Amino acid sequence: MTIDAITNGVVIDHIPAGKAMELYRVLGLEDMDCEVAIIKNATSGKMGKKDIIKISSVIDLDFDILGYISSEITVNIIKDGKTVEKRHPELPQTLKNVIFCHNPRCITSIEQELSHVFTLTDPENKVYRCIYCDTRA
Amino acid sequence: MNGLIDIQQLSVSEIDELIGVAEDIIANPEKYSQKLKGKKIATLFYEPSTRTRLSFESAMLELGGSVIGFSDSDSSSASKGESVADTVRVISCFADIIAMRHPKEGAPLVADMYATVPVINAGDGGHYHPTQTLADLLTIKREKGRLTDMTVGLCGDLKFGRTVHSLLGAMSRYSGVDFILISPEELKIPESVKTDILDRRGSSYVETASLTEAMPKLDILYMTRIQRERFASEDDYQRLKDSYILTADKLKDAKEDMRILHPLPRVNEISVDVDSDPRACYFKQVLNGKFIRMALILKLLGVK
Numbered sequence: 001m002t003i004d005a006i007t008n009g010v011v012i013d014h015i016p017a018g019k020a021m022e023l024y025r026v027l028g029l030e031d032m033d034c035e036v037a038i039i040k041n042a043t044s045g046k047m048g049k050k051d052i053i054k055i056s057s058v059i060d061l062d063f064d065i066l067g068y069i070s071s072e073i074t075v076n077i078i079k080d081g082k083t084v085e086k087r088h089p090e091l092p093q094t095l096k097n098v099i100f101c102h103n104p105r106c107i108t109s110i111e112q113e114l115s116h117v118f119t120l121t122d123p124e125n126k127v128y129r130c131i132y133c134d135t136r137a
Numbered sequence: 138m139n140g141l142i143d144i145q146q147l148s149v150s151e152i153d154e155l156i157g158v159a160e161d162i163i164a165n166p167e168k169y170s171q172k173l174k175g176k177k178i179a180t181l182f183y184e185p186s187t188r189t190r191l192s193f194e195s196a197m198l199e200l201g202g203s204v205i206g207f208s209d210s211d212s213s214s215a216s217k218g219e220s221v222a223d224t225v226r227v228i229s230c231f232a233d234i235i236a237m238r239h240p241k242e243g244a245p246l247v248a249d250m251y252a253t254v255p256v257i258n259a260g261d262g263g264h265y266h267p268t269q270t271l272a273d274l275l276t277i278k279r280e281k282g283r284l285t286d287m288t289v290g291l292c293g294d295l296k297f298g299r300t301v302h303s304l305l306g307a308m309s310r311y312s313g314v315d316f317i318l319i320s321p322e323e324l325k326i327p328e329s330v331k332t333d334i335l336d337r338r339g340s341s342y343v344e345t346a347s348l349t350e351a352m353p354k355l356d357i358l359y360m361t362r363i364q365r366e367r368f369a370s371e372d373d374y375q376r377l378k379d380s381y382i383l384t385a386d387k388l389k390d391a392k393e394d395m396r397i398l399h400p401l402p403r404v405n406e407i408s409v410d411v412d413s414d415p416r417a418c419y420f421k422q423v424l425n426g427k428f429i430r431m432a433l434i435l436k437l438l439g440v441k
Contacts, residue, residue: 107221
């Protein structure tokens with residue numbers, strides 16, 4: 001399968017297979033006017049299978065979200081058909097309104113206007129906990 | 138953060154400082170009787186907790202301050218749907234410090250984020266209750282003369298008991314403290330408490346189902362209530378409950394200087410025949426709770 005190379009835009013590469021749609025949703029890509037291509041289960045020497053998202057516009061991405069999804073992800077910024085920057089997101093310390101607390105005893109269960117905030121409590125095991133009730137994500 | 142939401146916010150030296158101030162208050166109450174003249178505490182209790190509320194209010198009154206607040210959510214704006222954030226922004230205009238009890242976990246943290254005065258967590262559901270832990274620590278310090286080098290037994294509901302988790306979090310930071318965790322299989326300490334607190338700090342602990350076997354080794358016995366609803370069946374509850382009821386007879390193998398603590402309220406887990414034993418400290422714990430709250434209020438208001 002062939003997807004055209006983009007001239008100006010962003011390629012999110014090395015997404016763990018099956019995670020592209022989740023990323024598409026949490027990055028809010030459905031709200032964008034530009035072309036977005038999602039490639040699922042592409043062959044990868046390093047990962048076996050991977051997903052790729054190509055966006056035909058240079059946009060600001062939330063690297064905290066990318067890092068939470070996977071620190072293996074590579075973000076390539078393309079300008080005039082050339083990769084001008086490669087970035088690897090890191091595991092973020094804090095996530096705001098990316099994941100949601102489902103603990104019915106948490107204050108967020110009754111106060112809808114509160115942001116759902118999680119902090120990284122165990123980087124080794126990638127454990128995030130709700131700042132209000134300490135429930136594990 | 139201006140207030141106290143979780144005991145883990147306090148360093149060991151801050152805890153020791155609070156205990157030191159509380160001991161000075163006990164020794165010299167007159168020195169502190171007018172320290173907070175003109176200051177007000179707001180006790181915002183969204184669910185009833187008479188003992189904790191009266192403890193905070195007594196603490197403030199004994200420092201020469203005064204008290205405003207409510208003791209259930211029906212008599213507050215929460216019944217009209219006001220958010221915690223808005224409530225504390227308003228209360229900050231009237232009071233110098235807030236003590237909040239709320240059935241939802243994290244509500245006092247939200248309060249502390251929005252209030253312009255310090256907020257003390259007076260219990261948020263089954264989550265944190267830092268001033269109970271401070272009361273426990275002051276009691277142990279006063280009774281044993283130290284917080285280091287001792288064997289602490291925690292007995293009963295170690296799975297859901299928030300006071301147990303908090304006390305483990307605090308005591309595991311002192312050197313030479315060994316823990317014996319005494320509970321039925323169904324109510325063992327959660328794995329997360331073991332990995333996040335005890336293992337991480339290298340604390341020594343053993344788990345056992347037998348209070349009788351553990352008894353001779355203990356310097357402190359911290360009892361908690363086993364609730365009927367925690368068991369899958371009434372049969373399980375009936376089979377196990379007596380093993381975790383402390384009676385005068387079970388104390389015969391205990392050290393003479395062991396001390397018995399309980400966060401109260403007690404139902405039947407400590408027999409009334411234990412009350413007259415000099416090792417029983419649970420009513421002293423209540424009194425110590427008032428003194429340590431006095432020390433905490435002074436600290437958070439920056440008054441020496």
